[in-house]
Amino acid sequence: MAAAEPSQHLRHEGEPTVIADGVHVTYTERGGAGRKPHTVHAVKGVSFAAYRGEAIGLIGSNGSGKSTLLKAVAGLLPTSAGRIYTRGHPALLGVNAALMADLTGERNVILGGLAMGMSRKEIGERYADIVEFSGIDDKGDFASLPMRTYSSGMGARLRFSIAAARSHDVLLIDEALATGDAPFRRRSQRRIDELRAEAGTVFLVSHSNSTITETCDRALWLEAGSLRMDGPADEVVAAYDDFTAFTSTGPKTRKNEDKPG
């Protein structure tokens, strides 16, 4: 019964930027070649309110619905039930963000900036900063090379740098930081702090507990599509840690017993 009450931290003052009200998201795979169509119920009745100035981590096991929830908040996936209200246009920055492999980093900065609603003049003014922030030119003139020549970390860094170049009411980041090296992660963390100070809300999906606790003040833990916990990032990460320690040692121990020696 206590679990149904809104917990302490949810009683915020200030302006909500995202409200999810009983959100369900379902994927329907069309059948074919002898396969029956089947549906995946990826997000099951998730509710929360996010406020200006918050950085919220999304954690949970593989396939628990984190990316799906972000895409729904970004308006890229419809809800099958429930509603999502957002302020402004949430910007989703994912590892699969639409940068083009055959175009140079420079062209992608321009196209990405235009896609985010920046003018050519604004992009021109910020271009050098974006490239410098990404660090892609640290080891040569990569901005003038096609993105397919980049390592996945370089690509992710450039995507983050483009999306972080302007402030957003709601910035959704899917794993982008996990691929960066330590100096890049420090720069990103500072930039996320600035974006929060500019009164936005940042959502961050990550499998790195330290990234979540260093970057976020609040965390949502999803498991099998349901919201399992919502609270201060360190508390939620600690609970999730206990859960994963339990679920990952269980089967492993059993496997070792099955195959002795």
Ligand SMILES: Nc1ncnc2c1ncn2[C@@H]1O[C@H](COP(=O)(O)OP(=O)(O)OP(=O)(O)O)[C@@H](O)[C@H]1O
């Ligand atoms: N395009 C899709 N079509 C069908 N099912 C999908 C699709 N995308 C995701 N799913 C399914 O929806 C569920 C949630 O996936 P989602 O990618 O949101 O999880 P996640 O928590 O982000 O996972 P991970 O930590 O592995 O990235 C999974 O069962 C997944 O198989």
